[in-house]
Amino acid sequence: MKKNILITGTSTGVGFESAILFAKEGFKVYASMRNLEKSNTLQQKITEENLNIEIIQLDVTDNNSIEKAVDYITVKDGKIDVLLNNAGAGFAKTLEQSSEEEIKWVTDVNYFGVIRTTKAVLPKMREANTGHVINVTSVGGLVGQPFNELYCGAKFAVEGFTEALASYVSPSFGIKFSMVEPGGIATSFMENAVAKTVNNNGEMATGDYAPIFQKYLEGAQSRATSENTSPYQTGKEVAEIILEVAKNENPPLRIRTSEWAENMCNLKTKSDPDGTQLVNQVKEYFL
Incomplete structure (x- = not known):
């Protein structure tokens, strides 16, 4: 039987590439995005290559939007085999200079959005005693990085959330959980993250942190142009890893998606690279 997958954040980047790859692999793809006005590029690809992709509206910050999308899929197909929580947003700004609104926004998009969509699909997966939730996190979910404390905090939260679910939902109801942890992605993601630090005059709003932030930007630009140490992958390269995880x-x-990402997290992951040993230990302690 053909499997279907719900993917969040498919207008660009990893989500866009994942939708295409999964469709070519034979999945029925529900490609969701907050703003359907950004669907033209994906729709053109669907038409050109006759891909089995249906574009639907879903805003991970809106419960009603999520429930409507999940209900639509389950009524139409009766199931959701795979949920790919890809929607997210970068944020590179100091805590001191972040407004309460920005703090809530970055947490809502990157963490609470994952909770909402996961909660929405779990009942059907549990009834079917099968399913797979794949969360795109980041090396920033394992290693705190300069000017990314709010983003890293949200991604750390996703990591703990997913680990906890895997410790009891997986063995009890056959639902698999995975976290895909890229380094940098060569899309507009980083540009959008850094844009948050610019004030209304187009100047970097970093105040006393300006010299450190400048050094941070120079390092990021240097790594981006280095053939040997660049953390940046294309959206398609990351999507290929996600597809392999889903087929496993x-x-x-x-799982980290590159050698750079693996090296970045090595001190935290070398004793248990895929996290399986830790989850098994937790199950022994508590269940």
Whole structure:
């Protein structure tokens, strides 16, 4: 039977590439995005290549939007085999200079959005005693980085959230959980993150942090142009890893998507690279 997948954040980047790859692999793809006005590029690809992709509206910050999308899919197909929580947003700004609104926004998009969509699909997956939730996190979910404390905090939260679910939902109801942890992605993601630090005059709003932030930007630009140490992958390269995880009968709990990402997290992951040992230990302690 053909499997279907719900993907969030498919207007660009990893989500866009994932929708195409999964469709070519034979999945029925529900490609969701907050703003359907940004669907033209994907729709053109669907038409050109006759892909089995249906574009639907879903805003991860809006419960009603999520419930409507999930209900639509389950009524139409009776199931959701895979949920790919890809929607997210970068944010590079100091805590001191972040407004309460920005703090809530970055947490809402990157963490609460994952909770909402996961909660919406779990009942159907539990009834079917099968399913796979794949969360795109980041090396920033394992390693705190300069000017990314709010983003990293949200991604750390996703990591803990996913680990906890895997410790009891997986063995009890056959639902798999995975976290895909890229380094940098060569899309507009980083540009959008840094844009948050610009004030109304187009100047970097970093105040006393300006010299450190300048050094941070120079380092990011240097790494981006380095052939040997660049953390940046294309959206398609990351999407290919996600597809392999989804096809795996025994998928890893966590996986980095590049050598750079692996090296970045090595001190935290070398004793248990895919997270399986830790989850098994937690199950022994508590269940």
